[in-house]
Amino acid sequence: MRALVVxxxxxxxxxxxxxxxxxxxxxxxxxxxxxxxxxxxxxxYDVVVLDLGLPKMDGVTVLERWxxxxxDFPVLILTARDRWSEKVAGFDAGADDYLTKPFHTEELLAxxxxxxxxxxxxxxxxxxxxxxxxxxxxxxxxxxxxxxxVTSHEFxxxxxxxxHQDRVISRTELVEHIYDQDFDRDSNTIEVFVGRxxxxxxxxxxxxxxxxxYRLVDPVARPVS
Amino acid sequence: MRALVVxxxxxxxxxxxxxxxxxxxxxxxxxxxxxxxxxxxxxxYDVVVLDLGLPKMDGVTVLERWxxxxxDFPVLILTARDRWSEKVAGFDAGADDYLTKPFHTEELLAxxxxxxxxxxxxxxxxxxxxxxxxxxxxxxxxxxxxxxxVTSHEFxxxxxxxxHQDRVISRTELVEHIYDQDFDRDSNTIEVFVGRxxxxxxxxxxxxxxxxxYRLVDPVARPVS
DNA sequence: TAAGTTGTTCAGCACGGGTTCAGGGGGATC
DNA sequence: GATCCCCCTGAACCCGTGCTGAACAACTTA
Numbered sequence: 264m265r266a267l268v269v270x271x272x273x274x275x276x277x278x279x280x281x282x283x284x285x286x287x288x289x290x291x292x293x294x295x296x297x298x299x300x301x302x303x304x305x306x307x308y309d310v311v312v313l314d315l316g317l318p319k320m321d322g323v324t325v326l327e328r329w330x331x332x333x334x335d336f337p338v339l340i341l342t343a344r345d346r347w348s349e350k351v352a353g354f355d356a357g358a359d360d361y362l363t364k365p366f367h368t369e370e371l372l373a374x375x376x377x378x379x380x381x382x383x384x385x386x387x388x389x390x391x392x393x394x395x396x397x398x399x400x401x402x403x404x405x406x407x408x409x410x411x412x413v414t415s416h417e418f419x420x421x422x423x424x425x426x427h428q429d430r431v432i433s434r435t436e437l438v439e440h441i442y443d444q445d446f447d448r449d450s451n452t453i454e455v456f457v458g459r460x461x462x463x464x465x466x467x468x469x470x471x472x473x474x475x476x477y478r479l480v481d482p483v484a485r486p487v488s
Numbered sequence: 489m490r491a492l493v494v495x496x497x498x499x500x501x502x503x504x505x506x507x508x509x510x511x512x513x514x515x516x517x518x519x520x521x522x523x524x525x526x527x528x529x530x531x532x533y534d535v536v537v538l539d540l541g542l543p544k545m546d547g548v549t550v551l552e553r554w555x556x557x558x559x560d561f562p563v564l565i566l567t568a569r570d571r572w573s574e575k576v577a578g579f580d581a582g583a584d585d586y587l588t589k590p591f592h593t594e595e596l597l598a599x600x601x602x603x604x605x606x607x608x609x610x611x612x613x614x615x616x617x618x619x620x621x622x623x624x625x626x627x628x629x630x631x632x633x634x635x636x637x638v639t640s641h642e643f644x645x646x647x648x649x650x651x652h653q654d655r656v657i658s659r660t661e662l663v664e665h666i667y668d669q670d671f672d673r674d675s676n677t678i679e680v681f682v683g684r685x686x687x688x689x690x691x692x693x694x695x696x697x698x699x700x701x702y703r704l705v706d707p708v709a710r711p712v713s
Numbered sequence: 714t715a716a717g718t719t720g721t722t723c724a725g726c727a728c729g730g731g732t733t734c735a736g737g738g739g740g741a742t743c
Numbered sequence: 744g745a746t747c748c749c750c751c752t753g754a755a756c757c758c759g760t761g762c763t764g765a766a767c768a769a770c771t772t773a
Binding site (some may be wrong): 588627676679680682696698 | 760761772
């Protein structure tokens, strides 16, 4: 975990830095707004502690610029003045948390834990398989970046195959995961869907294993079976 | 945006509820820990305001149980006592923010905005989506800079879609986040709102995914990945 | 009270897409 | 190589989903 501390009081800055290092962070520090802004702009921090009253560039301005430039690390704001209008301005500039001086180090650490915890919860929801990418949350399919239009049942089926790629999935297993209740056994719906999918994403991406089922594979890097 | 307020003081509870409703949230409230825990356990809230001193079940316990059960909505903790050890306990139980009574309503709202923003992975108060910008604070919508007039329900819906843009949002998810408690299942209100929104912001900005739901997209720069 | 907003309901329509069917191809096994 | 069975494919059917216009109800504002 990399942390940046932007605080103009050298004593407090050093004290914070040491506390964070003890807590396991790799810490950089800056003593004014311009330095702080530059560092946050060039290094990928996991969390930033930012004082509002800074020389050269105001803390709110620093934060606003970062956000405009697309930096989205969590930022915790510090200020000596307990004016709630400033807090509101800080939050609306894109701050994630706020602490009024003086504060207990334990509280700062606890808040930072909360910040990094939540920031780490962002998981990408796309499954990759040799140029084929499946956005499970957006229900979209791309093949080498180009969008492919699939219907909801086709998507469910492809998504299930992708979750278990390189494994053979039986027809009944597919049916059970696509349909809620049971379903007419002697029907060739699954085959029809496989056919339609193959037409859309390429014939060689779904292998059929006679008598067993289907398997989603990466067509170029064919594994030695 | 659905919010839950768990606060045993009936006056404060009502006051908070009204303030949040004015700010555009659909609010449920609970007056003790057990009720609060149950509601948070069964309904998909976007943010929760939780008092620590509660009858029947302590606030920290409520929060710990939610986290154990996998509820990951952002939680803002309230307490009358300004003891930082309690704050630390609250954070480590999984709280995302903390506010000491008494507080300014504006500060609470700013913190809640920051929480919901962060939960959705955004860091600014306005959400952009290909020429469409949504001011979550002022409840305004602009398209290429020109203001678009939307009603409050339309705004809630668009706002929720924008918080989760590129994701497919089911009709029930929309209903659950726009209306407080349950709601007539077989009603086509959502479709009507989608239709009206499309008429205002452009047909191609809200895609319908048959059988799954709706998705807010940038109509020109179709994302690649 | 009248006029204007805003939210909800209803009915009709269009069409997408899931399902079915019939027929043909091609492994597998002997 | 013959036979069987599994699988593929194209097309047609038809039901359900979603869209739309309009009317109605609830509520605000003049």
